[in-house]
Amino acid sequence: xxxxxxxxxxxxxxxxxxxxxxxxxxxxxxxxxxxxxxxxxxxxxxxxxxxxxxxxxxxxxxxxxxxxxxxxxxxxxxxxxxxxxxxxxxxxxxxxxxxxxxxxxxxxxxxxxxxxxxxxxxxxxxxxxxxxxxxxxxxxxxxxxxxxxxxxxxxxxxxxxxxxxxxxxxxxxxxxxxxxxxxxxxxxxxxxxxxxxxxxxxxxxxxxxxxxxxxxxxxxxxxxxxxxxxxxxxxxxxxxxxxxxxxxxxxxxxxxxxxxxxxxxxxxxxxxxxxxxxxxxxxxxxxxxxxxxxxxxxxxxxxxxxxxxxxxxxxxxxxxxxxxxxxxxxxxxxxxxxxxxxxxxxxxxxxxxxxxxxxxxxxxxxxxxxxxxxxxxxxxxxxxxxxxxxxxxxxxxxxxxxxxxxxxxxxxxxxxxxxxxxxxxxxxxxxxxxxxxxxxxxxxxxxxxxxxxxxxxxxxxxxxxxxxxxxxxxxxxxxxxx
Numbered sequence: 510x511x512x513x514x515x516x517x518x519x520x521x522x523x524x525x526x527x528x529x530x531x532x533x534x535x536x537x538x539x540x541x542x543x544x545x546x547x548x549x550x551x552x553x554x555x556x557x558x559x560x561x562x563x564x565x566x567x568x569x570x571x572x573x574x575x576x577x578x579x580x581x582x583x584x585x586x587x588x589x590x591x592x593x594x595x596x597x598x599x600x601x602x603x604x605x606x607x608x609x610x611x612x613x614x615x616x617x618x619x620x621x622x623x624x625x626x627x628x629x630x631x632x633x634x635x636x637x638x639x640x641x642x643x644x645x646x647x648x649x650x651x652x653x654x655x656x657x658x659x660x661x662x663x664x665x666x667x668x669x670x671x672x673x674x675x676x677x678x679x680x681x682x683x684x685x686x687x688x689x690x691x692x693x694x695x696x697x698x699x700x701x702x703x704x705x706x707x708x709x710x711x712x713x714x715x716x717x718x719x720x721x722x723x724x725x726x727x728x729x730x731x732x733x734x735x736x737x738x739x740x741x742x743x744x745x746x747x748x749x750x751x752x753x754x755x756x757x758x759x760x761x762x763x764x765x766x767x768x769x770x771x772x773x774x775x776x777x778x779x780x781x782x783x784x785x786x787x788x789x790x791x792x793x794x795x796x797x798x799x800x801x802x803x804x805x806x807x808x809x810x811x812x813x814x815x816x817x818x819x820x821x822x823x824x825x826x827x828x829x830x831x832x833x834x835x836x837x838x839x840x841x842x843x844x845x846x847x848x849x850x851x852x853x854x855x856x857x858x859x860x861x862x863x864x865x866x867x868x869x870x871x872x873x874x875x876x877x878x879x880x881x882x883x884x885x886x887x888x889x890x891x892x893x894x895x896x897x898x899x900x901x902x903x904x905x906x907x908x909x910x911x912x913x914x915x916x917x918x919x920x921x922x923x924x925x926x927x928x929x930x931x932x933x934x935x936x937x938x939x940x941x942x943x944x945x946x947x948x949x950x951x952x953x954x955x956x957x958x959x960x961x962x963x964x965x966x967x968x969x970x971x972x973x974x975x976x977x978x979x980x981x982x983x984x985x986x987x988x989x990x991x
Contacts, residue, residue: 531556532927532955533571537580539563540937541921542587542906545898547937553585555927558953563923578955583947584935586901587919588621588928590908591647592792593735593869594879599629599663602824603975608635610968611879612646614819617961618880619949621928622908622918624650626715626735626871627663628685642952648928650687650912652714653680656702658693658721667694670701677705690715690732692758694722703730719756724780728787733911735869737793740855741848743780744772755848760802763839769847774854781858789865790911793856796882796889797871803849805842806832816878819972828876857894865907866890866899884944897940904943927953 532555539548541563552569554562562569571577596611597603608631615623625632628651636649656676657664665676677688688706690699690713699722706713717727717738724739741754745768753759754768784791800806808829811817817825837845860866868890870882877885883904890900909919918926929950934942948957 530953531561531572531575532578532950532953533575534578534580534585534929534931535571536566537578537931538582538584538935539921540584540586540901540935542901543920543922545937547584547935551580551585553580553921553929555950555953558927560921560923560925560927563921576955578931578948580931582933584932584942585921586930586932586936586943587905587921588647588930588949588951589619589883589904589943590622590624590868590919591615591620591870591879591883592624592867592908592911593626593794593871594623595625595627595871595873596632597873597972597975599625599627599632601662605631607972607975609644609646610964610971612639612644613961613964614878614968615647615880616645616949616951616956617958617964618883619930619943619946620647620880620883621930621949621951622648622650622912623879624652624686624869624908626652626689626869627655628653628680628689629663630683633684642954645951645956647951648918651685652687652689653683653685655689655691655715656694657691658695658698661691664691667698667702670697673698673701674705677702677709677711681709681711685711687712687714690722692716692718694718696721696726699726699730703732716757719753719759728783731788733788733790733792734784735792735794736798736871737791737852737855740780741768741772741851744774744776744851746771746773761836763836766840766844766848769844769851772851774851777851777854777858778862781855781862781864784859785862785864789863790867790907791856791859791864792867792869793852793890794869794871794886795852795856795893796886797869797874797877798852799849799889800885801875801877802837803845803852805845808833811876814876814881816881817876818969819878820876821973821976823976825876831875853893856890860895860899865910866895866903867907867911868900868904884941887940887943891940897937900940901936 534553539551550566552566598605598608632651638644639646639649655664656667660666667673667676714733717734719739719742724743738756741756749771751768753765755765759765868886870886872879872882887900906919909915927950931947933945933947936942946958
């Protein structure tokens with residue numbers, strides 16, 4: 510026992526030394542994200558988890574005790590931020606024993622900050638452990654359990670104003686960073702949530718239920734809206750015989766897709782300006798929406814995904830079965846493509862109106878896994894018409910602006926926290942180059958991609974067997990498919 514304790518102390522001391530060590534990226538090309546530019550052949554010194562110096566590699570002296578990382582031909586960007594994610598272990602199907610590995614999967618994909626969008630008490634513990642450096646994990650923000658009018662899991666069911674105010678106050682008291690709203694909220698209940706959140710000085714984020722809340726009410730409340738909820742409905746003409754469209758849970762009803770025949774796209778610029786005036790930050794989760802419900806998804810393409818191997822076989826088969834049998838297959842491919850096109854136009858219009866688009870993966874859902882899907886989301890935003898630099902802003906700078914932490918992280922500036930990603934190719938030339946990683950510096954601690962790929966190889970089989978560790982219900986259709 511004495512020997513084991515001694516080894517444990519050595520491990521802790523070793524971790525502390527690594528985190529506090531001086532690191533130097535030598536000869537690297539820096540994309541600082543203060544504006545669109547590349548600083549060529551720089552040396553970046555990291556000390557005590559902060560960026561201590563940036564300058565011409567010919568002039569900056571590397572400390573003798575520094576761990577040198579050869580940056581020649583490589584590109585350094587700020588760490589990536591996933592503004593909409595969850596954990597497998599948040600659900601009843603997966604054991605808590607995989608949680609820390611879930612966070613490492615994110616880091617291995619260059620994600621250094623996350624916002625959980627349905628809160629749990631366990632997330633608050635993880636947030637503290639991450640902040641203290643006790644686990645390898647992104648910096649964590651956590652929204653509250655979602656406030657809804659109908660039981661859905663990890664929620665506060667609020668059906669009247671009093672319940673709404675109690676739920677907001679409890680969420681604030683418990684320490685959540687935001688109030689998350691979803692669906693089935695009566696208008697007066699939503700208004701009570703917004704009013705109480707303002708009194709408690711906590712922001713409201715999440716869905717904008719098109720049937721009860723609607724875009725106009727959500728914008729008036731200055732809510733930060735996810736998924737472009739209610740935007741399609743807002744494009745319907747006033748005299749439209751169809752009142753519902755293709756947002757949120759209503760996506761699953763093929764009849765709602767008929768609304769695309771009467772959508773008035775000329776309204777998009779006006780709605781985009783109203784969005785920016787109310788709350789410029791928008792998290793469309795475009796990849797998830799586009800590739801789950803819009804574009805066709807074959808079994809072959811699903812099985813070819815690099816993150817497919819992380820799911821237990823019964824979950825893999827359940828979702829493949831869902832895609833083969835979903836009623837969405839009744840909707841023509843032309844109509845689904847039109848829906849994607851309209852969403853692209855809304856995203857680009859919000860951006861061009863001065864909006865701050867933010868990356869959000871909305872994972873793990875439908876066999877899309879966190880970390881991996883961040884890069885798919887970046888590609889989806891590029892395909893929506895954003896420039897490569899604007900996409901990088903969406904994944905780094907804009908979320909930091911939203912959190913109010915841009916003075917601490919989000920750009921590569923002296924004095925900021927050293928959350929950085931080293932790439933083998935320039936993402937300003939091709940945004941897909943964010944997948945060509947050489948390593949990640951997390952709070953001043955460097956992990957090579959080779960090391961992190963070993964993590965992934967070790968973690969995947971654990972996830973595959975996770976449902977066997979603590980057998981629980983694993984019917985994916987019950988959990989995810991309305």
